[in-house]
Amino acid sequence: MSNYVKRFSAFDRVVHWVLAVAFFVLVFSGLGLFAHTFFGYFDFFGGPEQGILAHKIAGIAFLITSVLLFLAHAKETCRFDGDDAKWFGAFGGYLKRGGKEIPQGKFNAGQKLFALFSFVATIALGLTGWVIWDPTAMERGLTQMSLMLHGLFFILFMMGAVVHIYLATIGNPGTADGMLWGYVKKVWAKKHASKWYKEVIGE
Numbered sequence: 545m546s547n548y549v550k551r552f553s554a555f556d557r558v559v560h561w562v563l564a565v566a567f568f569v570l571v572f573s574g575l576g577l578f579a580h581t582f583f584g585y586f587d588f589f590g591g592p593e594q595g596i597l598a599h600k601i602a603g604i605a606f607l608i609t610s611v612l613l614f615l616a617h618a619k620e621t622c623r624f625d626g627d628d629a630k631w632f633g634a635f636g637g638y639l640k641r642g643g644k645e646i647p648q649g650k651f652n653a654g655q656k657l658f659a660l661f662s663f664v665a666t667i668a669l670g671l672t673g674w675v676i677w678d679p680t681a682m683e684r685g686l687t688q689m690s691l692m693l694h695g696l697f698f699i700l701f702m703m704g705a706v707v708h709i710y711l712a713t714i715g716n717p718g719t720a721d722g723m724l725w726g727y728v729k730k731v732w733a734k735k736h737a738s739k740w741y742k743e744v745i746g747e
């Protein structure tokens with residue numbers, strides 16, 4: 545019997561990795577727009593004009609893939625139960641060594657929160673990005689407010705993404721396998737997503 549269990553379809557994985565690449569293009573092209581100190585980052589793209597174009601193209605790719613990823617997992621990420629409340633109460637067990645795992649579904653409560661945040665922040669970045677697409681096109685007050693909110697959501701997203709990437713790699717070894725190859729080890733599933741594991745193997 546195989547030691548692995550299927551976790552993500554090819555569609556899930558392609559959408560996630562296009563999203564991740566678009567995110568990094570957005571970060572590096574956006575830094576030049578964010579503050580003067582980072583103006584040099586435009587050199588990665590061949591200059592400010594090309595950097596802004598890359599930011600707009602990556603922004604559209606990010607918006608589409610982020611909404612698709614959210615819809616693909618919405619059934620699991622939008623439903624919270626008593627075990628999720630326990631998970632939040634114990635901070636996911638991350639502050640204590642060797643504690644008992646709290647049973648979780650396909651995604652733990654923290655991942656669900658990140659998925660919901662990602663969706664809301666994507667919509668906010670998309671709407672404000674649309675207003676500032678051409679900074680002279682709309683009313684000045686609205687453009688300034690949108691610029692401020694765009695920067696704020698960028699900072700929040702960066703913080704969320706750093707935590708997400710750490711927890712999906714070094715923090716919880718074996719997790720990245722699912723997004724890379726589509727399968728995770730059964731021992732990983734039993735430990736991190738025991739309720740989902742029981743469902744999948746039909747227990």
Ligand code: HEM
Binds near residue numbers: 551
């Ligand atoms: C090198 C960068 C990244 C790595 C290694 C990574 C890794 C992963 C992995 C392994 C999963 C599946 C977790 C599981 O099976 O439980 C996942 C899910 C997900 N990722 Fe990423 N990711 C990266 C970048 C990003 C970025 C930049 C975003 C958003 C801007 C993102 C958004 C998501 C979302 C929304 C999910 C679905 C569920 C959740 O909230 O965990 N990822 N990622």
